[in-house]
Amino acid sequence: MTVASQVKQTLASLKGVRGTLNMYTLQTRDDEIQSVYTNSLEIADNIISDLEDRLKNLELEEPQYKGN
């Protein structure tokens, strides 16, 4: 497995986590919990965009593995 595909896998997990978190943000009735979840969503979003940027760089460096 190349580095790029490993990063992709992690990115996918993180996106899954983000989706579940989003679901709980919508489901929960408590304001405090909701704000914690919303906050976590923001952090997850930041990390996702960081990883996506890194992935672009990786694919630039290793064009032969693009799409894997």
Added chain:
Amino acid sequence: MEEPVYLIIRSLVLFFLVWFSVRLIGKRSISKVKPFNLMSYIVLAIVTTLMSLNLIALVPGFIVLLTWLVLPLALDLLAIKSEVIHQLINGKENVLIKHGKIMEENLLQVRMTGEDLLAELRSKNIFNLTDVEFAVMETNGEINAYLKSDQKPVTAHDLGQKVAPQAEPQTVIMDGNILNEPLFSLGLNQEWLKVELEKMGVAQENVFLGQVDSSGDLFLDLFDDAVEIPKPKVKELLYANLQKVQADLSTFSLQTENKNAKSMYLKNSQKIENLLDKLRPYLLN
């Protein structure tokens, strides 16, 4: 023939009258009733019995009933307004143990022996007198004890643990029927519930009880106990996934030679670690 029918009707009318009066006097359960109210209950009961047996005439009976109904109500009202009258009617609570020492004079005042006190404390699961800092006999005769601070049950606050606030769960299915009102109060609808049931592979008729907790997870109890339903483990899974992502990121930070990427991975891995700490009380409980 006429006499028994007359008696039955009389008794029925009196029954509902007394029932209504008792409801008016108070809501407390009979064991917690104030001595004064107990007195009015007894008088009401006796007068009603005499009336339904035709031993006293109706009109004077009603007057007595009314007096004994109005009196406790009026005194209760006065007691709310004035502290002095409150003490006069209900008496004062007696401190039986103070700073861990038994107050013998007060014990004598409420006519209790040491053994009585110990028995009362035992019924509150306190077997050791040294555990008690303070105990008081309330005006209704109940004894309440305040434990020494090192004997009190440990709370999350004592441990410095943060715990997620949990609101009461709502029952949304009972006996196979969907209850609309609690469902709507959660902002959910029948469609949502049907989708959740389908996800668990359970037919609605087979559900005895269904509850939704404050985070929106559904718990079911089925009529058929042989059927195993998966417990919602979404939160635990979410936590585990986040842990995995965090581990991945630290691995990447070690593997890469690119300085920028290294610091980016390290920073984000740190962020997720903080996030895990923060989410822990909410996801794992």
